Amino acid sequence: MTALLNYIYSSFKRDKNKNVFISDPPGPAILLWTNNQTHPNLTGISVVKELNLDYQNQNQHISHNLITTIANEIKTNTSIPFLEIEYDFLNDILIINGTRYNVSNGGNIIANTFNLTISNTPTKAVNNSQSVTDMFHIWSRSFFSGTAVRKIDTDLVVVDIIDNTLSSFVEIKRSDRVNFNSWQPFSNDLSNYEMMFALSDALNIPFYTIHHNDVNNKIIDANKLVNVFTYDPNSPVNWGTFRSLQNRQQLTAQDIVNSL
Structure with a gap:
């Protein structure tokens, strides 16, 4: 697993309300x-x-x-x-x-x-x-x-273990080839993203693409920033809007764990 997946897994392992399915x-x-x-x-x-x-x-x-x-x-x-x-x-x-x-x-x-x-x-x-x-x-x-x-x-599905429902699902992108502040979902991945949007709509749960550039460590630092792109289910967001920098949040690894 990547550094961010390892961090998310280890964080939710201690959570009494939610857990994560990681492919x-x-x-x-x-x-x-x-x-x-x-x-x-x-x-x-x-x-x-x-x-x-x-x-x-x-x-x-x-x-x-x-x-x-x-x-x-x-x-x-x-x-x-x-x-x-x-x-x-x-x-x-x-x-x-x-x-x-x-x-x-x-x-x-x-x-x-x-x-x-x-x-x-x-x-x-x-x-x-x-x-x-x-x-x-x-x-x-x-x-x-x-x-x-x-x-x-x-990559990852967040499960509410109190009421046995799904909270969100996530795709993790790890890359240090593009400047961190300029990274966007790649245009040639449109077909895959459309399938993710379809699942989000069907289950009525949000979908997140989270990008990080930690390619060397086994687990990411809790305070390291990651890029987060959000798709809300059944929203009018199109591909161009989803991958735009206006749709990007930069959060710490700990912040994204708290928000999933």
């Missing part, structure tokens, strides 16, 4: 799906994780425990199809909403549920490798059409 393959990760015809609206949302994963860090364990809340909120408050997916490519297994399939059949279930196009030469499985942390991403890029299917992950 961390091969542990649980939230994926948003759509196709070219439906974009920017979403055709599916999934939580994906490796089957029988021995969680190596507490973040993955915490995120696993929040899956039920996230799934219930999506199913209750949106009409977007939802799948919980577990994979074991070495043994040709996909488990989807508790039902076991081989990888090819499971891929067809995902395609049919989310209205996705399968590649002309789909890959049945990928080999497990300690050097690959996100085997589902590698498999899905080959199994589904690279030109007709769009898939992105969400």
Whole structure:
């Protein structure tokens, strides 16, 4: 995880009211799906994780425990199809909403549920490798059409653990290549942001892009400034307004934790 994600995780770990789901393959990760015809609206949302994963860090364990809340909120408050997916490519297994399939059949279930196009030469499985942390991403890029299917992950979802609701979700951008005070969401990421806006609208929760330039430390300093760009659900904010510097706040890492 990045320095800011580590800081947010460690801060919420002590919070009695809220917790955070952080996508961390091969542990649980939230994926948003759509196709070219439906974009920017979403055709599916999934939580994906490796089957029988021995969680190596507490973040993955915490995120696993929040899956039920996230799934219930999506199913209750949106009409977007939802799948919980577990994979074991070495043994040709996909488990989807508790039902076991081989990888090819499971891929067809995902395609049919989310209205996705399968590649002309789909890959049945990928080999497990300690050097690959996100085997589902590698498999899905080959199994589904690279030109007709769009898939992105969400970095972080804030969960209110008192009333079991979702408070907000966040994309983290780490870069020191652009002057900190001049950084803006990149124009060529418009398609991904539109999918994020669609999720914000569907769940009626705010979406934040948070940029920081700490690329060297394991955890960011609480007083270090970060750039925050906010999208409020079902607002008239367009892409140009969202990424403008007028929509940017510069807050300390601690301030952003307090505001999520």
